[in-house]
Amino acid sequence: MWMKSAIVERELGTVEEERRLLKEGVKQFPSFFKLWLMLGQLEERSKHPEQAKNAYSSGLKHCPECIPLSLSLADLEEKVNGLNKARVVLTNARNKNPKAEELWLAAIRAELRHGNKKEAERLMSKDLQVSPQSGILLAADIEMAPPCPLPKTKIKDALKNCVDKARKWFERTVTLDRDIGDFWALYYKFELEHGSKEKQKEVMIKCVASEPKHGEKWQAISKAVENAYEPVEVILKRVAIALSREEHNKL
Incomplete structure (x- = not known):
């Protein structure tokens, strides 16, 4: 009460x-x-x-x-x-x-x-x-970890391999722990940067169905007063934006 x-x-x-x-x-x-x-x-x-x-x-x-x-x-x-x-x-x-x-x-x-x-x-x-x-x-x-530079001739192949591996890692992560909103936001951010609109929509639908409640960034944003009644899809987008800004500030 x-x-x-x-x-x-x-x-x-x-x-x-x-x-x-x-x-x-x-x-x-x-x-x-x-x-x-x-x-x-x-x-x-x-x-x-x-x-x-x-x-x-x-x-x-x-x-x-x-x-x-x-x-x-x-x-x-x-x-x-x-x-x-x-x-x-x-x-x-x-x-x-x-x-x-x-x-x-x-x-x-x-x-x-x-x-x-x-x-x-x-x-x-x-x-x-x-x-x-x-x-x-x-x-x-x-x-x-410090970045590991690659010869230009290998960058394209390496990027493709990394994207495929990263996608599998994200899929496995959110399957094992559906309640961590930060994982869903990282996955969604990844698809925004490297995936198709279909993949982005797929992650969004799965996240909404999972209704995550935990995660460092997720809780900070979802529990903010201005987000009190926002649906999962809005919180997902806002956490993904926050993660992108954080990443940009590190550069």
Whole structure:
């Protein structure tokens, strides 16, 4: 009840009532991490970083193994107090959840954002020993690899072979885990760049049927206030655009 009521107030733009409901909610149900998460996000939107930090930290005291709260606190600490503070949060979280690939990925990306590629590579190597079959970590490891130039005469054949292999990889990935929206968005982005309109439509139809709910970028976009009632196909396109922009900014 508390969460749904707070969401309604958020959509109406009545911030004080949303805050009141969430504060009352965490008193009544302190072990329900989503209420702490929503309270912290509200304070971040309101430009109150210290109150947001208190919400995330208080939530972790009641839910010490909660990954979303740890990720939100680490992200806030990095923005407000720098990398070292974020490292502490992520390290503590990984000690409690040693196989949580989201925490490892967050640590790796934090190091990359600050130009610490060697530390990012060290973390990646260590985590792949723990989770060698992690799809999101393997994908990140590929992104981190330096480009391998090819002679011009081989580029065309290599591109064709790579496209075919990549398509098979994407098909296998979304078949194994239909709930990860980021995988569908990467697949759709790939088909926009290398496939036909028929292939793009095919991915779209399969994604809509799968109704994905999870994924780093997917959740960030689908849970944004302005996207609260958008259908799956709209979220898919917006996540694909976000991924393209992110890729462009790296160039």
